[in-house]
Amino acid sequence: MVWIRQIKSEKEEGTSLSKQKAYDSSSIQVLEGLEPVRKRPGMYIGSTGIDGLHHMIKEIADNGIDEAIAGFANEVTVTLLADGGVRVSDNGRGIPVEKHPKTGVSTLETILTVLHAGGKFGDGGYKVSSGLHGVGSSVVNALSEKLVAEVHRDGGQFIQEFAKGAPVGSIKKVGPSDWNGTIITFWPDTSIMAKEPFEYQWVVDYLRHQAYLTKGVKTTVTDERTQEVCSFYFEGGIQSYVKHLNIGKDPIDDVFYIDKPVEDCQVEIAVQYTETFNETVKSFANNVINPEGGTHLTGFRTALTRVVNDYARKNGLLKEKEENLSGEDTREGLTAIILVKLPDPQFEGQTKNKLGNPEMRGYVEGVFAEWFGYYLEEHPATAKKIIGKAILAARARKAARAARENIIRKGVLEGASMPGKLADCSNKDPKDSEIYLVEGDSAGGSAKSGRDSKSQAILPLRGKVLNVERARLDKMLANNEIVSLIKALGVGIEDSFDVSGLRYDRIIIMTDADVDGSHISTLLMTFFFRFMRPIVDGGHLYLAKPPLFELVKSGKKENTFIYDEAELETFLDAEIEKRKKEGANIDSTSDRFRQAGFVEQKRYKGLGEMDAEQLFETTMNPEKRVLVQVRVEDAEKADSIFTKLMGSEVEPRKNFITTHAKFVKDLDI
Numbered sequence: 262m263v264w265i266r267q268i269k270s271e272k273e274e275g276t277s278l279s280k281q282k283a284y285d286s287s288s289i290q291v292l293e294g295l296e297p298v299r300k301r302p303g304m305y306i307g308s309t310g311i312d313g314l315h316h317m318i319k320e321i322a323d324n325g326i327d328e329a330i331a332g333f334a335n336e337v338t339v340t341l342l343a344d345g346g347v348r349v350s351d352n353g354r355g356i357p358v359e360k361h362p363k364t365g366v367s368t369l370e371t372i373l374t375v376l377h378a379g380g381k382f383g384d385g386g387y388k389v390s391s392g393l394h395g396v397g398s399s400v401v402n403a404l405s406e407k408l409v410a411e412v413h414r415d416g417g418q419f420i421q422e423f424a425k426g427a428p429v430g431s432i433k434k435v436g437p438s439d440w441n442g443t444i445i446t447f448w449p450d451t452s453i454m455a456k457e458p459f460e461y462q463w464v465v466d467y468l469r470h471q472a473y474l475t476k477g478v479k480t481t482v483t484d485e486r487t488q489e490v491c492s493f494y495f496e497g498g499i500q501s502y503v504k505h506l507n508i509g510k511d512p513i514d515d516v517f518y519i520d521k522p523v524e525d526c527q528v529e530i531a532v533q534y535t536e537t538f539n540e541t542v543k544s545f546a547n548n549v550i551n552p553e554g555g556t557h558l559t560g561f562r563t564a565l566t567r568v569v570n571d572y573a574r575k576n577g578l579l580k581e582k583e584e585n586l587s588g589e590d591t592r593e594g595l596t597a598i599i600l601v602k603l604p605d606p607q608f609e610g611q612t613k614n615k616l617g618n619p620e621m622r623g624y625v626e627g628v629f630a631e632w633f634g635y636y637l638e639e640h641p642a643t644a645k646k647i648i649g650k651a652i653l654a655a656r657a658r659k660a661a662r663a664a665r666e667n668i669i670r671k672g673v674l675e676g677a678s679m680p681g682k683l684a685d686c687s688n689k690d691p692k693d694s695e696i697y698l699v700e701g702d703s704a705g706g707s708a709k710s711g712r713d714s715k716s717q718a719i720l721p722l723r724g725k726v727l728n729v730e731r732a733r734l735d736k737m738l739a740n741n742e743i744v745s746l747i748k749a750l751g752v753g754i755e756d757s758f759d760v761s762g763l764r765y766d767r768i769i770i771m772t773d774a775d776v777d778g779s780h781i782s783t784l785l786m787t788f789f790f791r792f793m794r795p796i797v798d799g800g801h802l803y804l805a806k807p808p809l810f811e812l813v814k815s816g817k818k819e820n821t822f823i824y825d826e827a828e829l830e831t832f833l834d835a836e837i838e839k840r841k842k843e844g845a846n847i848d849s850t851s852d853r854f855r856q857a858g859f860v861e862q863k864r865y866k867g868l869g870e871m872d873a874e875q876l877f878e879t880t881m882n883p884e885k886r887v888l889v890q891v892r893v894e895d896a897e898k899a900d901s902i903f904t905k906l907m908g909s910e911v912e913p914r915k916n917f918i919t920t921h922a923k924f925v926k927d928l929d930i
């Protein structure tokens with residue numbers, strides 16, 4: 262989702278490092294094996310903040326999901342406890358409790374106390390697992406003040422407790438049981454991990470995903486803090502996932518789906534085309550997403566391009582002298598999930614999230630080409646639509662190329678000359694530079710005269726920026742505002758896009774606090790999301806927050822600016838209280854701002870109502886301003902939000918805006 266974080270002053274960021282320093286190895290008894298985890302939690306869990314906390318849930322719940330993938334469990338439940346703990350249970354085989362030959366303690370204890378000990382310990386290991394099965398359990402244990410493991414198997418109920426990774430006593434049989442499964446309850450160690458509450462919504466999203474990826478498994482989250490409960494079960498697995506991704510996107514037919522074994526692997530693919538221009542293809546290996554794709558994705562793409570071209574030739578949809586459709590053309594409007602299961606996944610790339618097993622390419626290519634080929638033969642109307650779309654995409658691509666070449670020839674996108682409307686800053690180092698994208702020429706003028714010209718550049722944007730959700734590149738490049746923007750940023754576009762050319766560390770969208778202003782900022786955010794994702798992912802995009810109110814004191818005293826409605830009420834309450842305490846005589850019939858000691862309350866509707874100095878002081882001064890950082894926490898949700906808000910269908914947009922009215926206001930989208 263589009264996630265916002267308010268940064269009051271830029272100095273407040275980054276506190277997690279200091280937390281790590283609080284660790285003192287002498288005061289905590291930890292097994293040798295887990296000490297590195299407590300010393301350098303970030304290396305094992307990503308961060309000690311909320312993301313790391315959620316990662317802890319994932320590490321444990323993934324093991325239950327692995328049991329389900331292996332066919333031994335069909336339920337995984339996460340319970341957020343009222344006391345800050347989390348319970349994760351699955352109805353799988355239960356972690357083995359007998360003595361492990363190598364460690365001399367139970368397999369359960371081994372898995373929970375030895376780093377990198379995982380499913381490989383039990384000889385009934387996993388045919389298919391994420392390759393990290395159980396590994397995460399010890400990391401979570403190390404970072405938990407307390408962890409209780411409960412196993413039901415072999416007719417018994419077993420319990421063992423741990424503190425900061427170390428066992429508190431040995432495993433005990435506490436009674437009989439006619440159930441099989443594992444229940445892990447942990448309480449994160451707040452001397453290492455942030456003292457933040459788990460987010461119910463994060464668990465919901467994670468478990469929804471897992472249910473999509475493992476058909477037949479039921480996942481449930483229960484929040485004991487709020488009594489909320491949510492369960493997922495998708496008979497169709499990734500087929501349902503594709504349908505979900507395409508809500509509001511005008512699908513052209515039902516979902517194509519296959520699930521086939523190849524050698525000792527499994528290939529599962531779901532595909533559906535929509536009337537949009539976007540491509541959403543996600544690939545997974547053993548339920549772990551591979552954001553950079555890999556051999557399975559390559560095999561899929563190769564097969565798709567080949568099958569679509571073959572069909573088009575065979576049926577006269579592509580003439581002999583016409584050139585082949587490119588891979589990119591065949592993927593316009595495509596939503597697909599590729600899920601492979603393999604015994605020994607290898608990952609490559611900087612972040613280790615690209616699947617590397619070479620055999621996977623051929624497996625996926627072979628299976629998909631064969632079955633998608635049959636599908637096109639059996640669904641000629643759909644095949645015609647898919648190929649029609651690809652042909653249009655090819656034409657548009659050529660038109661866009663011509664437009665781009667034209668623009669490049671004229672030197673509009675590249676080159677030293679900056680757009681005429683840009684008031685650049687004098688700093689040349691991007692680190693010390695920021696650019697304000699300002700709604701309208703008049704506010705742009707005030708911003709230009711009020712700014713700190715050393716570090717702040719101003720680019721006024723006139724009128725409604727083109728709705729890029731529905732426009733193709735050729736149209737976009739015909740739009741002056743978009744071209745000025747691309748040029749000013751210095752990053753190019755599409756093939757020539759290169760985030761390293763970014764001329765400003767911060768891009769700040771500054772619009773009026775009204776409906777039109779929100780619309781313009783939404784259009785700009787959509788543009789960045791669709792065409793300049795690395796800028797958003799890199800945390801470079803911000804929204805300026807102009808004040809909504811000014812409270813005027815009598816005489817020369819400094820006025821107070823207020824940035825939202827709720828803040829106004831709390832501020833006035835506090836001021837009135839303060840004045841009462843000071844013995845001021847407060848007239849209960851007068852306005853609240855008078856009771857609080859002000860002579861006037863101004864409401865700002867637009868940036869244009871402020872003069873240059875006011876605009877700088879309230880909205881642009883780095884010492885005082887409020888910035889909202891635009892972050893894409895969950896690209897999928899953002900994608901669906903942007904589709905709803907900006908797409909061609911009016912109904913979902915209306916529904917979204919009415920049901921999320923407050924959210925829309927808060928986010929300015």
Ligand code: 0RA
Pocket residue numbers: 324325328351353354355356357379380381382383384385386395443
């Ligand atoms: C190792 C071996 C076996 C099962 C498991 C681990 C296992 C681990 C977890 C973690 C959470 N839930 C789990 N369920 C099972 C196989 C044991 C056998 O052959 O019975």
